[in-house]
Amino acid sequence: MAEPEGAKPIPNPEAPKPAATGAADATKYVGTPAVGTSKAAASAGLSQSGPSNTEIDQRRRRLVWVAVTAFLTAWFLAFFRFFLPRTLFEPNTVFKIGYPSEFALGVDTKFQQKFRIWVDRTPDRVFVIYARCTHLGCTPDWKPSENKFKCPCHGSGYDSEGINFEGPAPRPMDRAHVELAPDGQIIVDTSRLYQWPKGQPSKFNDPGAFLTGV
Amino acid sequence: MADENNGKNGKVGLVDRVKEDIQAMKVDIPAKAKEQIEGLKDPTKTQVYTSIFRHKHDDTPRNRALGVLSNVFLHLHPAKINRDAVRYSYTWGMGGITFFLFIILTYTGVLLMFYYHPSKVQAFRDVLYLEHDVPFGKILRNMHRWAAHLMVIGVWLHMFRVFLTGSYKKPREFNWNIGVLLLVFTLLLSFTGYLLPDDQLGFWAVTVGTNMARATPLLGHEGPFGSMLGMTPYNDVRFGLLGGSIVDANALLRSYIWHCIGIPIVASILMIVHFWRVRKDGGISGPAPVMLAEEADKTRRGPKAAGE
Numbered sequence: 001m002a003e004p005e006g007a008k009p010i011p012n013p014e015a016p017k018p019a020a021t022g023a024a025d026a027t028k029y030v031g032t033p034a035v036g037t038s039k040a041a042a043s044a045g046l047s048q049s050g051p052s053n054t055e056i057d058q059r060r061r062r063l064v065w066v067a068v069t070a071f072l073t074a075w076f077l078a079f080f081r082f083f084l085p086r087t088l089f090e091p092n093t094v095f096k097i098g099y100p101s102e103f104a105l106g107v108d109t110k111f112q113q114k115f116r117i118w119v120d121r122t123p124d125r126v127f128v129i130y131a132r133c134t135h136l137g138c139t140p141d142w143k144p145s146e147n148k149f150k151c152p153c154h155g156s157g158y159d160s161e162g163i164n165f166e167g168p169a170p171r172p173m174d175r176a177h178v179e180l181a182p183d184g185q186i187i188v189d190t191s192r193l194y195q196w197p198k199g200q201p202s203k204f205n206d207p208g209a210f211l212t213g214v
Numbered sequence: 215m216a217d218e219n220n221g222k223n224g225k226v227g228l229v230d231r232v233k234e235d236i237q238a239m240k241v242d243i244p245a246k247a248k249e250q251i252e253g254l255k256d257p258t259k260t261q262v263y264t265s266i267f268r269h270k271h272d273d274t275p276r277n278r279a280l281g282v283l284s285n286v287f288l289h290l291h292p293a294k295i296n297r298d299a300v301r302y303s304y305t306w307g308m309g310g311i312t313f314f315l316f317i318i319l320t321y322t323g324v325l326l327m328f329y330y331h332p333s334k335v336q337a338f339r340d341v342l343y344l345e346h347d348v349p350f351g352k353i354l355r356n357m358h359r360w361a362a363h364l365m366v367i368g369v370w371l372h373m374f375r376v377f378l379t380g381s382y383k384k385p386r387e388f389n390w391n392i393g394v395l396l397l398v399f400t401l402l403l404s405f406t407g408y409l410l411p412d413d414q415l416g417f418w419a420v421t422v423g424t425n426m427a428r429a430t431p432l433l434g435h436e437g438p439f440g441s442m443l444g445m446t447p448y449n450d451v452r453f454g455l456l457g458g459s460i461v462d463a464n465a466l467l468r469s470y471i472w473h474c475i476g477i478p479i480v481a482s483i484l485m486i487v488h489f490w491r492v493r494k495d496g497g498i499s500g501p502a503p504v505m506l507a508e509e510a511d512k513t514r515r516g517p518k519a520a521g522e
Contacts, residue, residue: 136425
């Protein structure tokens with residue numbers, strides 16, 4: 001018999017020689033997959049047939065694994081993409097704040113709550129500071145008596161032009177893009193920020209970072 | 215019988231059958247009543263009981279082991295534990311206390327969910343409502359808060375003990391790593407819960423926390439290589455955490471879902487693996503076996519020698 005060892009019936013020491021010659025032995029495939037072991041199969045002569053090819057089909061196995069991996073990878077990527085919404089319901093980053101003549105010399109905090117900005121006028125310029133601490137993103141407070149901005153989270157201090165001088169802040173506060181609308185009002189865009197990273201050239205003098213002669 | 219009677223006279227057959235039934239009931243009912251009374255006297259003999267508890271409850275070593283092994287919840291636990299390994303001076307009981315706190319947090323957290331809406335404005339009002347008007351709301355909220363603090367402390371102390379006793383070593387390296395993941399998820403549960411009251415403290419804490427995510431390598435727009443990979447405030451990891459570029463309604467909702475559903479499910483699965491691995495890796499690690507006094511007398515060895 002060319003059958004593998006495991007395919008033989010369980011040996012019974014008391015019984016006579018296993019019915020290897022008995023054609024009607026319905027339990028020929030004990031220990032193998034349940035193919036051709038039922039009574040119906042035996043009567044149809046199927047008990048003699050079993051899984052003909054016991055070798056693993058490596059190509060098919062690889063295909064299955066590739067399919068499963070690709071499926072899970074696709075879902076994994078989709079899972080992460082899902083968390084990045086296409087549409088946002090956030091305040092507009094472009095808005096008008098009125099005419100330049102409405103802002104006196106120094107820091108104006110009237111738009112802090114509404115737009116998270118301060119309007120700052122120096123003798124030659126008007127610019128808008130984005131009211132976000134460059135350390136970890138809290139909103140600093142303007143302290144008029146000390147003429148400085150102070151962050152309540154970790155104590156960063158900035159002078160009246162938003163230049164850091166104490167605490168953990170790594171750079172001055174960013175400035176928002178400003179331009180004049182045709183009607184003469186100031187348009188602010190807080191999605192376009194001008195920075196002065198530590199050890200790098202300042203962008204505060206770039207066109208759009210300030211208004212002059214207004 | 216019944217068929218023959220029916221063939222001649224249906225009425226006679228019916229009477230006969232009723233008589234038969236009554237006769238049967240006269241035998242059956244007392245038997246059933248007796249069974250019921252027996253069951254009331256000793257519920258452990260009833261079929262209902264034996265179908266639920268599949269072994270006897272006698273105080274034998276075998277039954278005590280079966281009590282653990284045949285219970286779906288307890289079977290994660292070892293059937294027998296080395297007496298040296300359960301000394302509080304050795305384990306500090308911190309793993310068990312941490313799990314107990316997790317159960318308290320699950321219970322109080324689910325109850326708090328009944329009065330909480332994860333939306334701007336309403337969230338903070340609900341917290342005030344829970345604090346001042348909901349029956350037992352204040353104690354539930356405070357239990358949830360204190361248990362959360364204690365759980366973080368418990369996890370640290372548990373890991374400290376495991377480190378001091380060298381219980382992270384072979385064959386328990388894998389379970390140590392599961393434990394590290396559980397630490398991370400415990401901290402994430404705390405962090406996501408921080409925002410839920412939607413008060414000033416939570417809002418700025420999450421502002422600060424998620425601003426750190428800007429500096430994530432590769433995935434943050436201010437982190438190393440971030441801008442090279444095209445990261446902006448509108449597509450980086452912080453954006454994905456907050457569901458937007460600012461801490462707003464989406465961030466509150468996401469925090470709530472991670473806090474109440476996402477992280478607890480993952481943490482629970484890891485806890486199941488963690489407890490199961492404790493058993494599979496040989497139970498709670500223990501010091502060298504300590505002998506009881508009478509055993510020490512038998513072998514004429516002092517307790518000091520036995521402890522070595």
